Amino acid sequence: MKKQAEQKVFIKEKQTFPLTIKRLGINGEGVGYFKRQVVFVPGALPDEEVVVEATKIHPKFAEGRIKKIRKASPFRTKPPCPVYEQCGGCQLQHLEYVKQLELKRDIVIQSLERHTKFKVGQMDIRSTIGMDNPWHYRNKSQFQLGERDGKIIAGLYSLNSHKLIDVPECIVQQPETNKVTNVIKQIVKDLGIPIYNEKTKKGVLRTIVTRVGIKTGQVQVVLVTAVDELKRKDLLVAEIKKRLPEVASVMQNVNPKKTSIIFGDKTVHLSGKEIIEEHLEEFSYELSARAFFQLNPVQTVKLYNEVKNAAALTGKENVIDAYCGVGTIGLWVADGAKELRGMDIIPESIEDAKKNAKKHGVENALYVSGKAEQVVPKWQKQGFKPDVIIVDPPRTGCDQALLDTMLKSKPKKIVYVSCNPSTLAKDLQILSKQYNIKYIQPVDMFPQTAHVEAVTLLELK
Numbered sequence: 001m002k003k004q005a006e007q008k009v010f011i012k013e014k015q016t017f018p019l020t021i022k023r024l025g026i027n028g029e030g031v032g033y034f035k036r037q038v039v040f041v042p043g044a045l046p047d048e049e050v051v052v053e054a055t056k057i058h059p060k061f062a063e064g065r066i067k068k069i070r071k072a073s074p075f076r077t078k079p080p081c082p083v084y085e086q087c088g089g090c091q092l093q094h095l096e097y098v099k100q101l102e103l104k105r106d107i108v109i110q111s112l113e114r115h116t117k118f119k120v121g122q123m124d125i126r127s128t129i130g131m132d133n134p135w136h137y138r139n140k141s142q143f144q145l146g147e148r149d150g151k152i153i154a155g156l157y158s159l160n161s162h163k164l165i166d167v168p169e170c171i172v173q174q175p176e177t178n179k180v181t182n183v184i185k186q187i188v189k190d191l192g193i194p195i196y197n198e199k200t201k202k203g204v205l206r207t208i209v210t211r212v213g214i215k216t217g218q219v220q221v222v223l224v225t226a227v228d229e230l231k232r233k234d235l236l237v238a239e240i241k242k243r244l245p246e247v248a249s250v251m252q253n254v255n256p257k258k259t260s261i262i263f264g265d266k267t268v269h270l271s272g273k274e275i276i277e278e279h280l281e282e283f284s285y286e287l288s289a290r291a292f293f294q295l296n297p298v299q300t301v302k303l304y305n306e307v308k309n310a311a312a313l314t315g316k317e318n319v320i321d322a323y324c325g326v327g328t329i330g331l332w333v334a335d336g337a338k339e340l341r342g343m344d345i346i347p348e349s350i351e352d353a354k355k356n357a358k359k360h361g362v363e364n365a366l367y368v369s370g371k372a373e374q375v376v377p378k379w380q381k382q383g384f385k386p387d388v389i390i391v392d393p394p395r396t397g398c399d400q401a402l403l404d405t406m407l408k409s410k411p412k413k414i415v416y417v418s419c420n421p422s423t424l425a426k427d428l429q430i431l432s433k434q435y436n437i438k439y440i441q442p443v444d445m446f447p448q449t450a451h452v453e454a455v456t457l458l459e460l461k
């Protein structure tokens with residue numbers, strides 16, 4: 001396959017040709033070979049025969065769009081979302097859910113094949129753990145604001161373009177988040193609060209972030225603005241209180257930068273509480289506006305139980321919960337740990353983690369704010385010897401300094417929770433110098449999308 005991918009691409013833009021789709025690529029697109037050249041086709045499914053028009057030519061591959069489906073997959077299904085074709089949020093709504101789960105496992109396999117020297121066929125890569133009802137699962141929406149034809153729109157950017165798609169009823173969102181966003185959109189319009197315009201750099205309001213505690217019913221709204229001054233702030237807050245009594249917390253975050261990252265550094269309290277609470281099983285968590293919290297609470301319980309099983313603590317272990325967020329994983333396993341230490345780059349998350357541990361009577365935990373790649377080496381120098389390290393990094397994976405420290409300090413086990421199979425594979429290749437990869441357990445945290453989460457157990461050789 002590598003050889004084929006390295007050939008110079010001779011396909012021309014707008015060229016039309018037939019293609020048989022062999023597999024799904026890591027972004028959920030169909031992958032086929034035209035005269036041994038790799039072609040990625042969004043929306044096409046394995047085993048389908050399609051006619052494709054080349055849309056973009058890259059040095060080693062081409063992209064195309066479906067012109068016609070000659071033979072459809074038996075697993076193709078009608079996407080229920082009316083804006084599925086335009087919106088960039090979901091990539092797999094056109095595929096039956098059981099097949100999505102199979103193909104997500106295959107995405108993990110492909111990443112290992114591409115980025116490691118492992119004998120992937122001999123590895124224990126388990127079936128993806130799915131959801132009974134794979135809709136309306138997301139507890140948080142981050143909808144960008146824009147204006148079109150005199151109307152305020154809120155939604156996501158179209159895949160591979162910068163066109164904002166209005167998404168009033170997103171069917172992977174918890175309905176409460178849709179309702180709150182829509183009502184706030186109306187209030188903003190009624191009050192004439194200016195929407196930020198990326199081109200002119202004028203206006204105020206950029207994004208509405210809505211997070212709901214599924215078990216508590218509490219909702220937090222964060223209004224992200226490009227400037228400090230939120231015009232008609234008092235009226236806005238009063239209207240939110242009146243029309244949305246379920247909103248327990250209203251915050252403002254200021255992000256003046258030209259960036260696709262939602263939050264800026266400054267967060268201001270506008271009304272209600274500064275945090276909301278959420279429960280997962282017997283645990284309750286306080287969540288600040290900028291704190292990370294898993295987006296699919298139903299699957300989070302399954303994910304954390306997988307982490308707990310993999311760590312298999314006996315009460316004698318020193319445990320590090322790296323990239324701990326508000327301390328959710330640490331709390332889940334704390335009863336089996338001798339000592340627990342966690343760190344996160346967001347200071348508010350660490351404040352939440354401390355409160356969450358205290359609330360549950362966990363006294364053997366230490367939380368510090370900082371980068372995993374700096375904090376873990378520091379602890380190692382100070383003589384702290386972890387038996388188990390749990391890592392749950394962002395999509396970029398673990399920093400090299402953290403990987404080096406883990407290889408040096410040699411904990412008996414590493415439990416690697418990953419939301420990106422490519423960086424997982426690269427990091428596993430490095431860690432495999434000292435560790436056996438016992439198994440990989442994919443968990444579907446984001447049904448209808450091509451995202452895959454996985455828990456990997458590594459044991460010291």
Ligand SMILES: C[S@@+](CC[C@H](N)C(=O)[O-])C[C@H]1O[C@@H](n2cnc3c(N)ncnc32)[C@H](O)[C@@H]1O
Binds near residue numbers: 292293294322
């Ligand atoms: C995927 S989340 C996991 C959070 C937590 N384990 C959970 O399940 O809710 C990744 C976390 O890493 C944090 N983070 C990002 N870069 C970091 C770094 N270099 N060092 C420490 N934490 C970091 C983010 O703030 C975020 O809370």
